[in-house]
Structure formats: structure tokens, C-alpha cells
Amino acid sequence: MVLEKLKQVPDPTYVHAGPLTDFVASLFTGAGMPEDEARLCAEVLVDADMNGIDTHGVCYNLDLHYLTGLLNGYINPAPNIKVTYETPGTAVIDADRGMGMIASVQAMELAIDKASKTGGMASVAVKNSSHYGAAGYYARQALSHDMIGFSMSSGGGRVIIPLNGRWPWMGTNPMAFAAPADKEPPFVIDMASSMTSYGKVSIAQAFGVDIPEGWAQDANGKPVTDISKRSEAIGQPPLGGDYDHGAHKGMGIAMMADVLGAVLPGETLSGMLLDNPKGGRFCHYFQATCIDGFRPAAEFKADMDDMLRTLREQESAPGAPDIQYPGHPDAIYFQKRTETGIPLPRHTVNYFKEMADRLNVEWTIPG
CATH class of the missing domain: 3.30.1370.60 (Malate/L-lactate/L-sulpholactate dehydrogenase, NADPH binding domain)
Incomplete structure (x- = not known):
């Protein structure tokens, strides 16, 4: 099953919710946000990861939406x-x-x-x-x-x-x-x-996993399933x-x-x-x-x-x-990740390091 493959993070770095929230909040403050609002945003994102909703956590959206938006002026930091x-x-x-x-x-x-x-x-x-x-x-x-x-x-x-x-x-x-x-x-x-969510297609691309019919479509109405051809998909x-x-x-x-x-x-x-x-x-x-x-x-x-x-x-x-x-798997993920931490893919850790250097934020993620 494709969805199960997308839960198997390759070469993960495990980070518990508290330290991860602190670090992501520091990235947001480094991008100009007030501390209390930066922490609230970090808490919402980490909560998604804790509940197994990796498509809407910290791994893809800081680049796709949040830090990119803050640093390029189309999200208002204050x-x-x-x-x-x-x-x-x-x-x-x-x-x-x-x-x-x-x-x-x-x-x-x-x-x-x-x-x-x-x-x-x-x-x-x-x-x-x-x-x-x-x-x-x-x-x-x-x-x-x-x-x-x-x-x-x-x-x-x-x-x-x-x-x-x-x-x-x-x-x-x-x-x-x-x-x-x-x-x-x-x-x-x-x-x-x-x-499916747009984020699942992004995860599949990051992991090199082909996707089912219906997840992406080209301009001729044909399904795109070969993830290496994602650029052909228009929606x-x-x-x-x-x-x-x-x-x-x-x-x-x-x-x-x-x-x-x-x-x-x-x-x-x-x-x-x-x-x-x-x-x-x-x-x-x-x-x-x-x-x-x-x-x-x-x-x-x-x-x-x-x-x-x-x-x-x-x-x-x-x-x-x-x-x-619906909701039962979330509770299972929350309990499991409370014990193990949240699995961060290698490309996410690398992106965090890059942004920490750029924003002059202390690196506090292990690994």
C-alpha cells in the first residue's frame, strides 16, 4: 500500500515534540515573528506530526508555505x-x-x-x-x-x-x-x-514512491503515476x-x-x-x-x-x-511518537540546518 510506504521514513532522525517545537518556533522568530505567535504556529505543526499527519507537519510545509512566505514577504510576520x-x-x-x-x-x-x-x-x-x-x-x-x-x-x-x-x-x-x-x-x-492531499504527492516524490491513479493528472486528463514525471502533472x-x-x-x-x-x-x-x-x-x-x-x-x-x-x-x-x-489511528500515532519522537527525513534535517544558518538560530536538533 502506497500510504503505508509513505509512513516508512528513510534514514530518520527522531526528535521529541518539545525540542522540535522549540526549534521550529526559533526559526519563525528568526523570520520576524513575535515569540508567542511563533510558538503557537510551531505547536500546531508539531501536533500534526504527533498525530501521524506528516503531510501537514514540519517536514514539508516550512519550505512550501511558512518560512518561504515569511522571508519573501507574502506572509505578514506581525x-x-x-x-x-x-x-x-x-x-x-x-x-x-x-x-x-x-x-x-x-x-x-x-x-x-x-x-x-x-x-x-x-x-x-x-x-x-x-x-x-x-x-x-x-x-x-x-x-x-x-x-x-x-x-x-x-x-x-x-x-x-x-x-x-x-x-x-x-x-x-x-x-x-x-x-x-x-x-x-x-x-x-x-x-x-x-x-489526496497535495502533501502526500510531495512525500511520495521525496521518497521516490510511485503514486496511484487519481493522485495527479496531466493537461490531457490522463493520470500521472510515475513520480519521476510529476512535473507533467498540472493538478x-x-x-x-x-x-x-x-x-x-x-x-x-x-x-x-x-x-x-x-x-x-x-x-x-x-x-x-x-x-x-x-x-x-x-x-x-x-x-x-x-x-x-x-x-x-x-x-x-x-x-x-x-x-x-x-x-x-x-x-x-x-x-x-x-x-x-477516523481519529483512532491518530491516537495510536500520538502514543507511539510520545515514546519514540517524531521521525524527520534526512532532507528535512538538512533544510533545518540550512535555515538555522541563514536565520542565525541555534542548532538544537540531534543527529
Whole structure:
């Protein structure tokens, strides 16, 4: 399985979450960010690695999005983030072209606060932002408040090729939904609206692993599977790949992100957010739902335990691994990487060394 191959990091350097967070934060401060905001961004990225979401951790995105953006002027290192529109249950935040994590954490915190005051639901949209990392981080913010969390992001340049289209138009426009349980790991679905995240293709290229049909497509609508020919790919099809396999559904999810993250707060659509050389601006949407607004949260979480446990106890197909649900593998990765540390590929360590020298940051990564 290709996904399993992408988890097998060649020649890894293992670093625990604390030291890795400290080092990445120091790179961000070296690039001009205030210390508290730099640390928050580092924590969001390392959290993705701890949960096994390597596509949205520190290994590829510092170059693809964050440090490159900070050093080239299309991410604002010290943004003036402000609420531009607000009601008791909604708000719009202008991120001032800052790191997407900063405004996004604030937005979800605001949605949680508004939902707790009303005992119901609250939504906050963010515009004029940048890449915010793993969508699931923000959905999971709601869990400790006995709430259900939801997040979508729109933008980042043209990656998804519309169904029946020739050229890419939308970003990968991810969504995440998180619901708490009691004893079981929470249910957390975090997914792109394309066949796979753009980051998985980057990992495959770094590891020299060929990719399945549907991960990349050329200008003639043909799949690109030979990773050495990635330059021939112009984008990715929507989730589903083609009409017979449900690509209209992937298109719908991608367009939902555009509606909620872009049209609703008055931002530009994802395919038009192209004002920087490494992909465009981003916009986001966050929602918090107070479980106590429907019934006691303790009862809900007990029933979630029953549902999730019953699902996992179903019989597996012959030769197949155990049944899991979204969020369960994340908890396993978190426990494992708490013990072993996060495996960094050699090219990531080399990039870190290069940036530490450039930004005059102390080298604190072992190996």
C-alpha cells in the first residue's frame, strides 16, 4: 500500500515534540515573528506530526508555505488581526495576511466562547489568511469544551481540476469534523476534497514512491503515476476521481469550503486567490456546537463510546487489519511518537540546518 510506504521514513532522525517545537518556533522568530505567535504556529505543526499527519507537519510545509512566505514577504510576520463583523453567534476575522494558525486558533476560540454563551452553535469565518496547517487541529479545539468542532479552508492556489475540466481551478479545500467520546479516542475526520492531499504527492516524490491513479493528472486528463514525471502533472481530480466514482461529491465538498470560507465573509474564491508565487491566500470557516444544547454531554460521550467501540469490534475481512474509525489511528500515532519522537527525513534535517544558518538560530536538533 502506497500510504503505508509513505509512513516508512528513510534514514530518520527522531526528535521529541518539545525540542522540535522549540526549534521550529526559533526559526519563525528568526523570520520576524513575535515569540508567542511563533510558538503557537510551531505547536500546531508539531501536533500534526504527533498525530501521524506528516503531510501537514514540519517536514514539508516550512519550505512550501511558512518560512518561504515569511522571508519573501507574502506572509505578514506581525499581523494586526481584527474582528471586522460580529453578531452574538457569528463573526468575521481579517487575518492581515498573517500565519494562518494565529487567526484560526483565535477564530475557533471565539466560536467556542459564543456557543457556550448561547448554549447552541456559533460560526466564525477568517479571510485574508494563509495556510493554516491541519484542519483537524481546530475542530479538536472544541472537544475539551464538550463541543463538536468543524472547520473548512479554501484557497492556496489552483490544485483541483473541476469535474470534466482540463485545468485546475480550486484549492484542495479541506474539511475537519471532531466529536468527543469518553473512554474511546474522539471521532476526528480530517480530509482534503481532492483524491489526496497535495502533501502526500510531495512525500511520495521525496521518497521516490510511485503514486496511484487519481493522485495527479496531466493537461490531457490522463493520470500521472510515475513520480519521476510529476512535473507533467498540472493538478489533482476531486475526491472520487471521475463521475462514476463520485467526483461530483468531491466537487461539492470543495465548493462548500468556497461558500463558507470565501463567499460568506466576502473573500475571493479559492481559484482566484493567486497573489503570491507559492500559492494564493487562504480563507477559513469554523463552527462550534454545544452538546449540552441538545442533551447532557456525559450521555452523548457515553453513547459515542458505544458507537465507536461497536464499530471497531465488527469482524474484519479475511487478511485485513482491524477496523478503525477516523481519529483512532491518530491516537495510536500520538502514543507511539510520545515514546519514540517524531521521525524527520534526512532532507528535512538538512533544510533545518540550512535555515538555522541563514536565520542565525541555534542548532538544537540531534543527529
